[in-house]
Amino acid sequence: LFLLSPLTPPPLPHSVSKPETVTRAACVMELSEEEPVSPREKHRVERYGDDFAVKPFQGYVNKEPRNPDKTKWERRWIVLEPDVADRWFLVYYSDDKKHTAKGKIALASVTAVRPNYKERPHCFGVVTPKRTYWFQADDEVAYSKWTISIKARSPVQLL
Numbered sequence: 001l002f003l004l005s006p007l008t009p010p011p012l013p014h015s016v017s018k019p020e021t022v023t024r025a026a027c028v029m030e031l032s033e034e035e036p037v038s039p040r041e042k043h044r045v046e047r048y049g050d051d052f053a054v055k056p057f058q059g060y061v062n063k064e065p066r067n068p069d070k071t072k073w074e075r076r077w078i079v080l081e082p083d084v085a086d087r088w089f090l091v092y093y094s095d096d097k098k099h100t101a102k103g104k105i106a107l108a109s110v111t112a113v114r115p116n117y118k119e120r121p122h123c124f125g126v127v128t129p130k131r132t133y134w135f136q137a138d139d140e141v142a143y144s145k146w147t148i149s150i151k152a153r154s155p156v157q158l159l
């Protein structure tokens with residue numbers, strides 16, 4: 001019979017192994033064996049210490065065109081990432097190859113993150129002093145992830 005305090009986990013049966021502890025240094029070593037780690041990625045691992053730090057939050061969304069004469073929304077690959085000075089940006093590209101950025105939004109300049117737009121599902125707006133960028137996520141899960149991630153890294157609240 002074991003006497004356990006409320007904070008002590010019960011002992012594991014012999015057939016169940018304890019989970020292994022992985023250190024941040026081990027993660028960096030593991031990454032460097034698979035592929036070279038850039039100084040930017042090393043900075044992210046040191047600063048944030050999780051998988052998001054190494055692989056920026058990214059994915060496809062539809063973006064409203066800047067030109068009001070265009071009615072078709074454009075498919076864009078967007079990436080939420082910090083630079084080496086720990087400033088966060090939302091960068092959008094034509095595709096996931098990321099050859100040339102089509103635009104870049106400094107999250108420090110965001111004044112609001114607005115939900116919904118003209119009855120479009122999963123749509124959100126990133127408001128800056130110069131303009132509002134409208135994006136449409138593919139589903140409710142992606143919509144929630146994008147709005148929460150942008151809100152968490154900018155000086156505003158979700159409206």
